Amino acid sequence: MSLSLISFLVHAYVAWRLIPALAEFAGWQIGVAVLVITSAICLQLGLNRWRNRRREPSRGGDVTMVAAFVSMGFLSSLLVLTLLRDIALAGLWIGSQLNLSIPVSTFAVWSALTVPAAALLMTLWGLINARRTARVVAVDVPIKDLPASLHGFTIAQISDIHVGPTIKGDYLQSIVGAVNRLDADMVAVTGDLVDGSVAQLRSHVAPLAGLTSRHGTYFVTGNHEYYSGVTAWVAELRRLGVNVLLNEHVVLRHNDGALVIAGVTDHSGHHFDESHRSDPAASIASAPDHVVRILLAHQPRSAAAALQAGFHLQLSGHTHGGQFWPWNFFVRLQQPFTAGLHRLQTLWVYTSRGTGYWGPPKRFGAPSEITHLRLVAATP
Secondary structure (H helix, E strand, O other), X not given: OOHHHHHHHXXXXXXXXXXXXXXXXXXXXXXXXXHHHHHHHHHHHHHHXXXXXXOOOOOOHHHHHHHHHHHHHHHHHHHHHHHHHXXXXXXXXXXHHOOOOOOHHHHHHHHHHHHHHHHHHHHHHHHHHHHOOOEEEEEEEEEOOOOHHHOOOEEEEEOOOOEOOOOOHHHHHXXXXXXXXXXXXXXXXXXXXXXXXXXXXXXXXXXXXXOOOOOOEEEOOOHHHHHOOHHHHHHHHHHOOOEEOOOEEEEEEEOOEEEEEXXXXXXXXXXXXXXXXXXXXXXXXXXXXXXXXXXXXXXXXXXXXXHHHOOOEEEEOOOHHHOEOOHHHOHHHOOOOOOEEEEEOOEEEXXXXXXXXXXXXXOEOOOOEEEEEEEEEOXX
């Protein structure tokens, strides 16, 4: 089934369930019809633009894609709320059949007014949240037997920025500025930086070269790098001065101590290139013993292998924290952690909600973040 047909069917279902119920409110009925039709048109134009993106000049393409992605976010909320309305109506109808005094028709009318209004408000609020520069989230990570020389070591983590159709260089530049103000000891970029080729996005990713920290910037691939030409992106990021870790590690000398920073390719990397099979154990081969070991791994589900390999902390992203309601409740079907700091036996795992967004410019119930992690000694 084509995406165009799916879009048509979903819009048709929403229109069928909401518009007839508003017969008593002609103005609202027209307004909802205009919203649904506009959403359908914007999505179709976006699909056409996406199919022809390699043949057509880019002029006007960004505006079209922004409109399409905003419509996608609106339709998602509109569909979910319409389904919930139908479930509620079904429950009320059953109650009415049991001779309960339930105003089914009144609920049908007012819920048909509420659903599109709520979907529109969620979309507008989510757009504001998505387009602002991510806020800094401070996190202390307690490490057992942490050497005094490493107490207070800081990492600025950014993840899942998705530079591409709706996120450009100015957005990334704002993130870089916020990270630099943290004056962190190192910067970790845990994948899904881009959605597009080097040729398309080179200038928009260039601000990444401006990241500053005591020990430099370290990057690991996410699944979207593989969709976008991973080999070319690895070369481009290295040209920008970013340290790309492909199942390998570096030893950082900090004050009078040392710690290992390792990075693995994305959990799905082997589906694109067998040499990119993610391997936490290989990433730490020949690393010094009895030092703090930190793993950068795009997907939280690398945690089991990281635990077995002997890491103390894993930094991940990928989930976006669900990005917007209600999808935050479904992340756990595919990943062990949705967001925040969690413990897996002796391993700490921090999962970023992401610093940008993918697809719809919408953040509702899962705000973006720049994470400022600090290593501290664990209390007995």
